Amino acid sequence: MxxxxxxxxxxxxxxxxxxxxxxxxxxxxxxxxxxxxxxxxxxxxxxxxxxxxxxxxxxxxxxxxxxxxxxxxxxxxxxxxxxxxxxxxxxxxxxxxxxxxxxxxxxxxxxxxxxxxxxxxxxxxxxxxxxxxxxxxxxxxxxxxxxxxxxxxxxxxxxxxxxxxxxxxxxxxxxxxxxxxxxxxxxxxxxxxxxxxxxxxxxxxxxxxxxxxxxxxxxxxxxxxxxxxxxxxxxxxxxxxxxxxxxxxxxxxxxxxxxxxxxGNAPFIVFADADLDAAVEGAMLAKMRNIGEACTAANRFYAEAPIAEEFTRRLAERMGGLTIGPGLDPGTQVGPLIDEAGRQKVAALVDDAVSRGATVRTGGSAAAGPGYFYPPTVLSGVPADARMRHEEIFGPVAPVTVFDTEDQALAWANDTEYGLVAYVYTRDLDRALRVSEALQTGMVGLNRGVVSNPAAPFGGVKHxxxxxxxxxxxxxxxxxxxxxxxx
Incomplete structure (x- = not known):
């Protein structure tokens, strides 16, 4: 069968x-x-x-x-x-x-x-x-x-x-x-x-x-x-x-x-010294697992200025190349969202970000029915007042913002009522530990795009x-x- x-x-x-x-x-x-x-x-x-x-x-x-x-x-x-x-x-x-x-x-x-x-x-x-x-x-x-x-x-x-x-x-x-x-x-x-x-x-x-x-x-x-x-x-x-x-x-x-x-409102921070291939692969896991409908999904991407454009380009290329279709089709990589309300919320968040100056790098508009499909979407230049910087997206959308310093990245990452998980990519051990300790979250994925494991304590802080x-x-x-x- x-x-x-x-x-x-x-x-x-x-x-x-x-x-x-x-x-x-x-x-x-x-x-x-x-x-x-x-x-x-x-x-x-x-x-x-x-x-x-x-x-x-x-x-x-x-x-x-x-x-x-x-x-x-x-x-x-x-x-x-x-x-x-x-x-x-x-x-x-x-x-x-x-x-x-x-x-x-x-x-x-x-x-x-x-x-x-x-x-x-x-x-x-x-x-x-x-x-x-x-x-x-x-x-x-x-x-x-x-x-x-x-x-x-x-x-x-x-x-x-x-x-x-x-x-x-x-x-x-x-x-x-x-x-x-x-x-x-x-x-x-x-x-x-x-x-x-x-x-x-x-x-x-x-x-x-x-x-x-x-x-x-x-x-x-x-x-x-x-x-x-x-x-x-x-x-x-x-x-x-x-x-x-x-x-x-x-x-x-x-x-x-x-x-x-x-x-959750998980930040995904990519420093300039990161292994970029690993960071893009981790971003795909952290964003696209479960079509982005996960409390652990990366919700905000922060890329350090020297590698931001290359990271965004690669991420858009990967996400734009995914196959959309019914989940029961073995060739499908992106299934539908759970219902029309979920799809409308994702579309509204994308439209809000674009109206405030964000650039669509791939995707950006709801797919035709039947079913509740929304294409994988990457946005660059997402401003601080965009709703998706503060609200849980729960869909296949990756907003990328450029940062200049470690302190700036941490301030943005912690600027939320949520505190479930954060993701950090860097090859600097001192920075890895310093940033992981400073992040106000219950879990950190350090050079890793998936944190869930039955043998590990899962949960968050704040709201x-x-x-x-x-x-x-x-x-x-x-x-x-x-x-x-x-x-």
Whole structure:
């Protein structure tokens, strides 16, 4: 079968209901909403549309399962994740086609995401048996300290559409390993990947009620009552900064544990002493991964004056040569954006920059339909007052600005409310460390265009979020520390 046939079968075979207490069921009101193919603008299928009552039923299931799941042996929890890791890889082609069908990214990238998603299950399978504690004698010798780690409890996981499978496993993995039950609310644009994950975990032996999945077309009315209920003890959210701020406020009343992975405005700095071939290659990865629809995407390019024109020319040549088309076509390198609103936002940011004096080096105008395509675009001479210097683009657009000094580059790079990731290219070791330390971000790609790795702590500072996902600290977000004082 070709990729289009694999995707059609995958869409047909994935469950379309709500997953509550280990069973597939219709929404209480019997409603459903359409899942759209962004390459055509047409509906792929419909899935059950959860109501607030369905959300509460999912919470009831999670609460009922919490004590028994927390008491499950760590090795057993890890084995569930290990089996899920193997099942994901065994069905890699099917799940990749499913993801591309509902999200639009090229099939080669979807194949990579399935492998990346599976790796979170493997990583946290190993972390499940490494949850530590402590025993110590008090400094005065009069008592003993016993410190243990316990699961935080039922958790609400809210995932985005741009990495629909990997963002699911990045949250589910540590929650399962820590002994937490979950209610997962996937993005309404891409619920199929989350429903497929639920089916995989069911097959892997995850007990009923530990994971509950409630797709909905109206997330606000479903999520808010869960956060205000008091039995949810943890929120893990990946999405926009605006929504993150709103959810953080809703969590305050019950003083919930919160992890937020929010927006980004990543600077990509190229110094004159950089390996220019490596810098262009890194720029392609940092900008074009996931069609630019990533919080880690390079959003602002700063090139030092002596190499700025050559860097811009090479980048425009590379980006202008990419093949645009449906993601399921194996020859496609640039798929559609997620929806028309996303495409209109990208077009508006480009038009704004051009109206303020930026020069289009390649691309610059929306492609004809059907589908939500926008061509890879490089702009030079982007002024400081252009909106794209301050707003997240979330599309295949690279604005290049020339800088003269290291201090100027750092000042521009840090001039944002966001602080997720930055990229730096230089062959000067002193500068590399100096600039990396001065950048106000949670992550730095040093001579590297990709930073994400399940074994590393992912997260930002300032308005880019709270907490970290992945790495050794990822499981700690789902654990509480309990101290027992003993004579």
């Amino acid at each position: 070709n990729e289009f046939e694999v995707a059609r079968e995958a869409v047909e075979s994935v469950p379309k209901g709500l997953f509550v207490s280990g069973s597939w069921r219709d929404a209480e009101a019997g409603g459903a909403f359409a899942v759209e193919d962004p390459a055509t603008g047409k509906a792929l299928c419909s899935v059950a549309d959860a109501t607030p009552a369905d959300g509460m039923a999912a919470l009831e299931a999670a609460v009922a399962a919490q004590d028994s799941w927390a008491a499950t042996a760590p090795r057993e929890r890890g084995e569930v994740l290990r089996r899920a890791h193997e099942l994901l890889l065994a069905r890699r082609e099917e799940f990749a086609a499913l993801m591309t069908a509902e999200m639009g990214k090229p099939i080669t990238e979807s194949l990579g995401e399935v492998a990346y998603a599976a790796e979170f299950f493997r990583w946290f399978a190993e972390e499940a048996v490494r949850i530590g504690g402590d025993y110590a004698v008090a400094p005065d010798g009069g008592s003993r300290f016993l410190v243990m780690r316990r699961p935080v409890g039922p958790s609400l996981l809210v995932t985005p559409w741009n990495f629909p499978m990997a963002m699911g496993t990045r949250k589910i993995g540590p929650a399962v390993a820590a002994g937490c039950t979950m209610v997962l609310k996937p993005a309404e644009q891409t619920p199929l990947s989350a429903l497929a994950l639920a089916d995989v975990l069911r097959e892997a032996g995850l007990p009923d009620g530990v994971l509950n999945v409630v797709p909905t077309s109206t997330p606000g009315p479903l999520v808010e009552p869960l956060l205000r209920d008091g039995r949810i003890r943890k929120l893990s959210f990946t999405g926009s900064t605006a929504v993150g701020r709103l959810l953080l406020g809703q969590c305050a009343g019950q003083v919930l544990r919160v992890s937020l992975e929010l927006g 880019s979020g709270l907490g970290r996902e992945g790495g050794k600290v990822g499981i700690e977000e789902f654990l509480e520390t309990k101290y027992i004082a003993m004579n």
